Amino acid sequence: MTITENTRGTERSGGLFGPVRRYPMGSxxxxxxAMSWLAWVPYILSEQGLGLWAYRFPELLGSSQLLGVLPGAYLGPIGAALFVTAVADGRPGLRRWLGRMWRWRVRWHWYAITLLGVPAAMLATGFAYSGGQVNAPSLMxxxxYxxxxxxxxxxxxxxxxxGWRDFALPRLQRRFGPLLGTMILGPVWALWHAPLFLTEWGGWPDATWVRPVGFVIFCLAFNVVMTWVFNRTGESLPLAMxxxxxVNNFASVLWSEMFPSLDADxxxxxxxxxxxxxxxAIMVGTRGRLGYSPRTV
Structure with a gap:
C-alpha cells in the first residue's frame, strides 16, 4: 500500500461520518x-396511545396506523439503510442494494410459497387454535385481499x-454465518416494534403480556423463514417482502372473519x-444453512 492510499483510507475512516464507515451495521x-422511535412519539402520546396528548390521528381505510405508524417506519429501516449504504459503500454498494430490490425473476414455485403457502400455514394454525371453528370469508x-x-x-x-433483509441480513450472514446472523437480526426486528405496543397497534391499553411475548417469538421464528426465502431466491427482496x-395481509383481511372465536391473544x-x-423444520431441513450460499460481492 502506498502512502497516498493509506492517507485516503485514513480520511475515509475519519471525519463526521467516520464511525458510520467503520461500523456500518451498528450505525x-x-x-x-432512533429515527422510527422518535417519529412515533406523537402517536404514542396521542389518544391512540398513552393519552397524554389530546389529539387523535385521523383514520384512513379504517385505521390510524397509516398516519401514525407508517411515517416512522419509512424513516427507520429504509432510511437508515440508504444513508449508511451511501456513506459506507458508495455507489457500488447502492447499486447492489437497489439491485436486490428488483430481483423479480425467480422460479414460480417461490411465488406460490410466499403468496399461497404462508396463508395456508396460517389457516392450519388458526384451525388448530380455534378447535376447527372456521367460517367462510365474505365476498368483500x-x-x-x-x-x-x-x-x-x-x-x-x-x-x-x-433495511432488515436487503441491508442487514447479507452483512450479518457474511460475518456470522446464516444461522447466527439470523438469530442476531431477529431480536433487533422485534425490538424495533416495541414502542408500538404502547399504542392501539399493539392493543394498548387492553393487551395482556401474551401479545408482546407472542410477537417476539413470532419475529424470532419467522425471521428464519424470511432468511430462507431470501437466500433460496438469490437474495430477491420482492419475494422476501x-x-x-x-402474513400481515391475511391477519388483517381474513383472520377475524374466518376465526371469529379467536381473541387477539x-x-x-x-x-x-x-x-x-x-x-x-427449515433449520433441520437445511442443517442450519438456511439456503445460504456465500457471494463474492
Whole structure:
C-alpha cells in the first residue's frame, strides 16, 4: 500500500461520518431504531396511545396506523439503510442494494410459497387454535385481499425490508454465518416494534403480556423463514417482502372473519406457533444453512 492510499483510507475512516464507515451495521441499527422511535412519539402520546396528548390521528381505510405508524417506519429501516449504504459503500454498494430490490425473476414455485403457502400455514394454525371453528370469508374480504396485498407491499414491505433483509441480513450472514446472523437480526426486528405496543397497534391499553411475548417469538421464528426465502431466491427482496406482507395481509383481511372465536391473544399465539414450527423444520431441513450460499460481492 502506498502512502497516498493509506492517507485516503485514513480520511475515509475519519471525519463526521467516520464511525458510520467503520461500523456500518451498528450505525444502521442505531439509526433505524432512533429515527422510527422518535417519529412515533406523537402517536404514542396521542389518544391512540398513552393519552397524554389530546389529539387523535385521523383514520384512513379504517385505521390510524397509516398516519401514525407508517411515517416512522419509512424513516427507520429504509432510511437508515440508504444513508449508511451511501456513506459506507458508495455507489457500488447502492447499486447492489437497489439491485436486490428488483430481483423479480425467480422460479414460480417461490411465488406460490410466499403468496399461497404462508396463508395456508396460517389457516392450519388458526384451525388448530380455534378447535376447527372456521367460517367462510365474505365476498368483500376476498375482493379486497389482492389490493390490500399490493398496498402492504408498498407500505410495510417497502418500509421495512430494504433495511432488515436487503441491508442487514447479507452483512450479518457474511460475518456470522446464516444461522447466527439470523438469530442476531431477529431480536433487533422485534425490538424495533416495541414502542408500538404502547399504542392501539399493539392493543394498548387492553393487551395482556401474551401479545408482546407472542410477537417476539413470532419475529424470532419467522425471521428464519424470511432468511430462507431470501437466500433460496438469490437474495430477491420482492419475494422476501411478499413473505412478510402475506402474513400481515391475511391477519388483517381474513383472520377475524374466518376465526371469529379467536381473541387477539390466541391469534398471536397461533401465529407464533406456526412460525416456530416452520422455523424448526427449515433449520433441520437445511442443517442450519438456511439456503445460504456465500457471494463474492
Amino acid at each position: 444502521f441499527v442505531v439509526l433505524a431504531l 374480504a376476498i375482493a379486497v 389482492v389490493p390490500a396485498l399490493v398496498m402492504q407491499m408498498l407500505t410495510t414491505g417497502l418500509a421495512e425490508e430494504p 411478499m413473505a412478510h406482507v402475506s 390466541n391469534a398471536m399465539a397461533a401465529m407464533a406457533s406456526g412460525a416456530l414450527i416452520a422455523a424448526v
